[in-house]
Amino acid sequence: MTQQIVIIGAGECGGRAALSLRDRGFVGSITLVGSEPLAPYERPPLSKDAILLSAEPKFIAQADRFASLAIDLRLGVSATDLNRSGRCVSLSDGTSVPYDKLLLATGARPRALPAMTSLNGRVRTLRSHADAMEIRSFLGPGQRVAIIGGGFIGLELAASARKLGTSVTLIEGLPRILSRGVPAEIAEAVASRHQAEGVEILCNARIDKIEQSADVAEVLLEDGSLIQADLVIVGIGSIPNTELAAEAGLAIDNGIAVDNHLRTSDPDIYAAGDCCSFPATHYGERRVRLESWRSAQEQALLAAANMMGAQETSTAVPWFWSDQYDLTLQVAGLAEGTAATVRRDLSAEAFILFHLAEDGRLLAASGIGPGNAIARDIRLAEMLIASAKTIDPAALAAPATKLKALLAA
Numbered sequence: 001m002t003q004q005i006v007i008i009g010a011g012e013c014g015g016r017a018a019l020s021l022r023d024r025g026f027v028g029s030i031t032l033v034g035s036e037p038l039a040p041y042e043r044p045p046l047s048k049d050a051i052l053l054s055a056e057p058k059f060i061a062q063a064d065r066f067a068s069l070a071i072d073l074r075l076g077v078s079a080t081d082l083n084r085s086g087r088c089v090s091l092s093d094g095t096s097v098p099y100d101k102l103l104l105a106t107g108a109r110p111r112a113l114p115a116m117t118s119l120n121g122r123v124r125t126l127r128s129h130a131d132a133m134e135i136r137s138f139l140g141p142g143q144r145v146a147i148i149g150g151g152f153i154g155l156e157l158a159a160s161a162r163k164l165g166t167s168v169t170l171i172e173g174l175p176r177i178l179s180r181g182v183p184a185e186i187a188e189a190v191a192s193r194h195q196a197e198g199v200e201i202l203c204n205a206r207i208d209k210i211e212q213s214a215d216v217a218e219v220l221l222e223d224g225s226l227i228q229a230d231l232v233i234v235g236i237g238s239i240p241n242t243e244l245a246a247e248a249g250l251a252i253d254n255g256i257a258v259d260n261h262l263r264t265s266d267p268d269i270y271a272a273g274d275c276c277s278f279p280a281t282h283y284g285e286r287r288v289r290l291e292s293w294r295s296a297q298e299q300a301l302l303a304a305a306n307m308m309g310a311q312e313t314s315t316a317v318p319w320f321w322s323d324q325y326d327l328t329l330q331v332a333g334l335a336e337g338t339a340a341t342v343r344r345d346l347s348a349e350a351f352i353l354f355h356l357a358e359d360g361r362l363l364a365a366s367g368i369g370p371g372n373a374i375a376r377d378i379r380l381a382e383m384l385i386a387s388a389k390t391i392d393p394a395a396l397a398a399p400a401t402k403l404k405a406l407l408a409a
C-alpha cells in the first residue's frame with residue numbers, strides 16, 4: 001500500500017502533483033523537494049510580465065498552503081542520489097527520504113552554447129525567477145541587449161525588452177526564427193511585428209565567440225561582425241534534467257522515458273513535465289517531450305492519480321501559447337507528417353493554419369492574432385484533432401464555416 005510519496009522538483013508539475021494528491025484524498029506522507037529557494041511558481045510570466053514589472057513570483061501555492069496540507073516542502077535542497085533497491089532518495093542537506101512511490105518532476109535547464117565561456121555577469125540564460133530579476137536589471141532606455149536564439153523565450157524577452165525601451169538585436173543561426181514547430185507564415189508575421197517594434201533580427205548568423213568585460217558583452221559572428229551589448233541572453237532551447245534518473249538506471253530517451261501512465265522503467269517511479277518523454281496519444285504513440293505549461297499541469301494530475309493506483313492515460317492534445325506585444329500565438333497538436341495546410345483568416349490580423357494528414361485528419365493547428373482572437377478556434381481545433389475525423393479542407397479554410405459544426409458533423 002502506498003503510504004509515502006516523494007516528489008523531486010517543486011516546479012509547475014511537482015507542485016501541482018502534490019496538491020492534487022491531497023485533493024484526491026491521499027492521506028499518507030508527501031515530501032516535495034525543490035532545489036530553488038521559492039515555493040512552486042509559474043514560469044511563463046518570467047519572459048513576460050515579471051520582466052516588465054519586476055513582479056513577485058506568481059506562486060502556484062504559498063509555502064503555508066503546502067504546510068496546511070501536511071505536504072513536507074523542502075526548498076533549496078536537491079536530490080543527489082536515487083537508490084531504487086533501498087527505495088530512498090538522498091538529498092543535498094545530508095538527509096534521505098524513503099518512498100513507496102516517487103515522482104520525478106525535475107524540469108529542464110537552458111542549453112548552453114559552446115562559445116559561452118561562463119554564464120554570469122553580462123551573459124545570461126532564463127529559467128528561474130532569480131534569472132528574470134537579474135535580466136530585468138539590465139533592461140531600460142539606453143541599454144542594449146543581444147538575444148541569441150529566435151525561439152519563444154528569446155522572442156518574448158525581445159518584446160519585453162523593447163517595451164522597456166531597450167535596444168534589441170536578435171541573433172538566429174537558422175534561416176528564420178521559430179523554425180521548431182511553427183510554420184513559416186506565422187514566423188514571418190512574428191518577425192515583421194518585432195521589426196516594426198524596432199528589433200534588429202539577424203538570421204543565418206553563426207556565433208564564433210562571446211566575450212565580456214566589466215562594461216560590455218560582445219558577440220562575434222563567424223562572418224566577422226561584432227555585436228556589442230550591455231547584456232547577452234542565450235535562449236537556444238532546453239535540456240531535460242535526467243541525470244538523477246539516468247544514474248539510477250532508468251530508461252532515458254530524449255527525457256526520462258515513461259509509458260502512457262507516466263510510469264518509468266521502474267513501476268514505482270513516475271516522471272512528468274518537461275523532464276519526461278511519453279507516447280503521444282493521437283499520434284500513433286510517437287514518443288515526444290514537450291515543454292509546455294499546460295502539459296506539465298495535466299501530467300501532474302495524471303501522475304498523482306496513477307501513483308494512487310488509478311490506471312489513467314492522457315487524452316490531451318499538445319498545446320502551447322506565447323505572448324509577444326499584443327499578439328498571442330497558439331499551437332495545438334503536432335504538425336509532423338502534414339500532407340496539406342490550409343489557411344483560415346479570422347480578421348486582417350488574425351489567422352490559423354490547419355495541418356492535415358494524408359487521410360484528411362487534422363494533425364495540428366497554429367494561429368496568431370491580437371489578444372484572444374484565435375483562442376476559440378484553436379480550442380475547437382484541439383477537439384477536432386482528438387476526434388480523428390476526416391475533415392474537408394475547404395470547410396476549414398472558409399471563415400463562414402463554424403468549426404463547431406464540423407465537430408458535430
Ligand SMILES: Cc1cc2nc3c(=O)[nH]c(=O)nc-3n(C[C@H](O)[C@H](O)[C@H](O)COP(=O)(O)OP(=O)(O)OC[C@H]3O[C@@H](n4cnc5c(N)ncnc54)[C@H](O)[C@@H]3O)c2cc1C
Nearest residue numbers: 009011012013035043044078079107273274291292293296
Ligand atoms: C521563461 C519561460 C517562459 C515560458 N513560457 C511559456 C509559455 O508562454 N507557454 C507555455 O506553454 N509554456 C511556457 N514555458 C514552459 C513551462 O513553464 C514549463 O513547461 C513548465 O514550467 C514545466 O514544468 P516542470 O515542473 O516540468 O518543470 P519546472 O517548472 O522547470 O520545475 C522543475 C523544478 O525541479 C527542480 N529540480 C531539478 N532537479 C532537481 C533535483 N535534483 N532536486 C530537486 N529539485 C530539482 C528545478 O530547480 C525546478 O524548480 C515557459 C518556460 C520558461 C522558462
